Amino acid sequence: MNITVFGPLRLDGPEHLGPRERVVLSTLLLYRNQPVRTDTIADALWSDAPPLTWRKQLQASVVQVRRAVGPDRVVTVADGYQLRAEVDEVDVDRFDELIARARMHASASEPECAVTAAERDARQNVRLRRLLVASAALLVVVLIAGGLAVFNAVRSQRAEMEAQLSAVVSSSESLRSSDRATAALLAVEAYRRWPDDPRSRSALLGTFTSAPGFLGYSYVAGADDVYGTVLDDGDHAIVPLPGGDFARIELASGEIVQRFDGLANDDRPVQQLAASANGDIAVVAYPAQVLEQCGEFAVVCSDIRVLDLRTGDWRSVTRKADIEKGDLAVHPSGSTAAFVQEWSGRVRILPLDHGSLEPLEVPSERTSSTARGASGSIAFTDDGLLAVGSPVSLRLVDPDTAAVLTRIPTPTFTANQAIATADDGVLVASGSKGLMRVDAKTGEVVWSVTFGSRLPIPCPRLAVSVPAGAVYCGTYYGTIEERRLEDGGLTGVRFDPQFGDVGELTTPAR
Secondary structure, three states: OOEEOOOOOEEOOOOOOOHHHHHHHHHHHHOOOOOEEHHHHHHHHHOOOOOOOHHHHHHHHHHHHHHHHOOOOEEEEOOEEEEOOOHHHEHHHHHHHHHHHHHHHHHOOHHHHHHHHHHHHHHHOHHHHHHHHHHHHHHHHHHHHHHHHHHHHHHHHHHHHHHHHHHHHHHHHHOOOOOHHHHHHHHHHHHHHOOOOHHHHHHHHHHHHOOOOOOOOOOOOOOOOOOOEEOOOOOEEEEEOOOOOEEEEEOOOOOEEEEEOOOOOOOOOOOEEEEOOOOOEEEEEEEOOOOOOEOOOEOOOEEEEEEEOOOOOEEEEEEEEOOOOEEEEEOOOOOEEEEEEOOOOOEEEEEOOOOOOOOEEEOOOOOOOOOOOOOOEEEEOOOOOEEEEOOOEEEEEOOOOOOEEEEEEOOOOOOOOEEEEOOOOEEEEEOOOEEEEEEOOOOEEEEEEEOOOOOOOOOOEEEEEOOOOEEEEEOOOOOEEEEEOOOOOEEEEEEOOOOOOOOOOOOOOO
8 A cells, every 4th residue: 555645645556536535535544543533534524514324424435445445454443443554655654754764864974874774775675785785885985085085175065054054943943932834934944955954854843843832741651542531620630541440640740649440340441531520529431331222312322430539439320321422511519410412412411419310301402404513512600500502502501400591592503512611600612613602690692703714623622711811722633722711802822732632621720
């Protein structure tokens, strides 16, 4: 298999890919050797209006892609697909390999490079091994002699090149914090003109991996992929660990400060995870051990369990619940959990203090039009009401009865994606097409704005900070954008962690 990404997407082989299949392949290539969710591919395919049969159409396209790249290259994983590709099969990976070789040549002396290159080529072609070894030895002598002969002639030329390179790299570095776009252009130009110099590559990488205000990453020992729920103190999070255990980690360092035993003989993947604001409990949704359909909407049943973060004890709330994968929110007191299903927008409320009661259902507001991405969002307000967003409204619901107390009409697709709340009734919601702020105490819409971004879902991750007077929008593409809490306008501040989907966002209350 040989795939060309630079320029038009090209694939060796007789199989022809249609436009839809090329989008599927491009999305899988973007995350090659990593699982890609089906809804991520659907976002890339159908923008604001995925058809009712989108899953079947996606499966058909995957079949065509498999024919083109090989049946063992695209594998089915949990809720998605994964493209398996070797380093030498994708041109962008080969490009990175060439960059590594260039760095080796730049850091080693010319004779050392000649010998190293000869030895590498000899390993790749046994038939020419003896010839290459002899040529390398001869080349060392020639390079040393030639270098002494021409040293004086090229000395001034090298000095001029050094001055030019230093000027371009220095300018790029000085502009990173004030004009990152120009800094990137200068770094690209330095690399284009001097690709073998480590300073030009350092300038290029530095521009694209550093961001104003970004402090760095924290890593959890023993975990390849980490996700979880941030506790209300803003300093700690609860995360699942490989093997089924859970841990309380310190966000600043990634250090495990408390470990919780998982369920006995149960290493099922965590489907949903959230914690109460008081830090007493974490609610965990697992796919049922026996795969079967529950109810009219849920594709797979769910087991809902509660982990007491004070004692480490587990309790079962309900088994085979009619709750599908989507968002999960927990009441600040830990008394109730709410679930919204990702594509249907159906909202269920589950009491956590009364054994295995049946979930309450919030009346649906499903519309004839389908939003791109999620069809519903949920969050608990500071006074304990459940905020429910849909493509056409924002509702405040009594979690004890599932009764709608207040219904606030919204601009289309400005509340169906995510909701973030704070003290004093501050509530901000995002949708596929816009962002809005509501006073949860009065039901008044404070402001609403329409996204100008070209991204299909500009704000799937949302957080609000009252002390900073800011709203933060995270994307599936590794960027976080800051807006003013006062009116929703952009501040011009943008963070680029450069690690794909930014995941859950949170800001400390202090």
